[in-house]
Amino acid sequence: xxxxxDVLVERLDGLAPTTAxxxxxxxxxxxxxxxxxxxxxxxxxxxxxxxGVTGHAGEIVAGLFAGQPVIMLAGRAHYYEHGDASxxxxxxxxxxxxxITRLVLTNAAGSVDTxxxxxxxxxxxxxxxxxxxxxxxxxPTDRRFVGMTEAYDARLRKAFxxxxxxxxxxxxxxxxxxxxxxxxETPAEIRMARILGANAVGMSTVPExxxxxxxxxxxxxCSVVTNLAAGMTGLELSHSxxxxxxxxxxxxxxxxxxxxxxxxxxxx
Ligand code: HPA
Numbered sequence: 001x002x003x004x005x006d007v008l009v010e011r012l013d014g015l016a017p018t019t020a021x022x023x024x025x026x027x028x029x030x031x032x033x034x035x036x037x038x039x040x041x042x043x044x045x046x047x048x049x050x051x052g053v054t055g056h057a058g059e060i061v062a063g064l065f066a067g068q069p070v071i072m073l074a075g076r077a078h079y080y081e082h083g084d085a086s087x088x089x090x091x092x093x094x095x096x097x098x099x100i101t102r103l104v105l106t107n108a109a110g111s112v113d114t115x116x117x118x119x120x121x122x123x124x125x126x127x128x129x130x131x132x133x134x135x136x137x138x139x140p141t142d143r144r145f146v147g148m149t150e151a152y153d154a155r156l157r158k159a160f161x162x163x164x165x166x167x168x169x170x171x172x173x174x175x176x177x178x179x180x181x182x183x184x185e186t187p188a189e190i191r192m193a194r195i196l197g198a199n200a201v202g203m204s205t206v207p208e209x210x211x212x213x214x215x216x217x218x219x220x221x222c223s224v225v226t227n228l229a230a231g232m233t234g235l236e237l238s239h240s241x242x243x244x245x246x247x248x249x250x251x252x253x254x255x256x257x258x259x260x261x262x263x264x265x266x267x268x
Pocket of ligand 1: 109110111179184185201203226227228229230242
């Protein structure tokens with residue numbers, strides 16, 4: 001990781017953010033709000049993923065967001081791309097290595113609740129790992145036994161809720177269930193997810209949350225609901241619909257994040 005850390009520190013040229021944001025599908029527009037932006041393609045950072053999913057670029061954009069230093073990661077590796085749940089580990093280790101202490105994960109997700117409609121945003125309070133894998137497989141040290149009782153930091157969640165209130169944005173809260181993808185779920189799987197306690201389903205975020213906790217980073221995560229999950233409407237799901245819908249909830253999520261950064265609520 002040392003090489004990627006050295007490259008990043010040099011390009012950041014004194015900027016020392018402590019918060020990093022991972023932008024999910026269709027949420028990449030947030031990078032346009034970064035002032036004095038320094039852009040570093042993942043290709044320049046050894047160990048960073050080569051993401052091939054449309055709607056995911058693959059670069060770091062660092063600078064000021066709502067007046068505060070930040071690093072945004074536009075583009076993430078998904079388990080379904082190569083069957084490697086730990087694909088984001090080098091990137092997250094690099095972030096930890098340059099002094100990031102808080103990681104904000106965002107994603108596009110399907111809603112399992114009829115009351116949580118497309119365009120909603122859902123603060124992730126907890127998750128269910130239903131992908132049958134773990135990014136820490138193969139980690140040889142006892143550090144692999146990471147406590148996940150409070151995977152999503154309680155203080156950051158409170159601050160996010162407060163920011164949503166101040167920004168006048170309706171906020172749902174719930175449990176995110178990780179499915180491997182890349183095929184969408186079946187209606188039977190969605191009925192199961194609901195019975196098991198999920199509110200939203202998606203194909204990312206959980207492995208990154210696990211790696212981040214392993215690295216000692218505080219995690220905040222929020223889903224942008226792009227669709228009601230499989231079988232809840234008469235419609236088939238598609239990635240292009242996901243991408244088309246993401247900016248709607250994405251604008252709400254951006255408003256909450258802007259409030260959090262502007263008021264420096266991360267340390268609250
Ligand atoms: N399922 C899984 N992942 C998703 C969905 C979904 O319905 N929508 C957006 N990402």
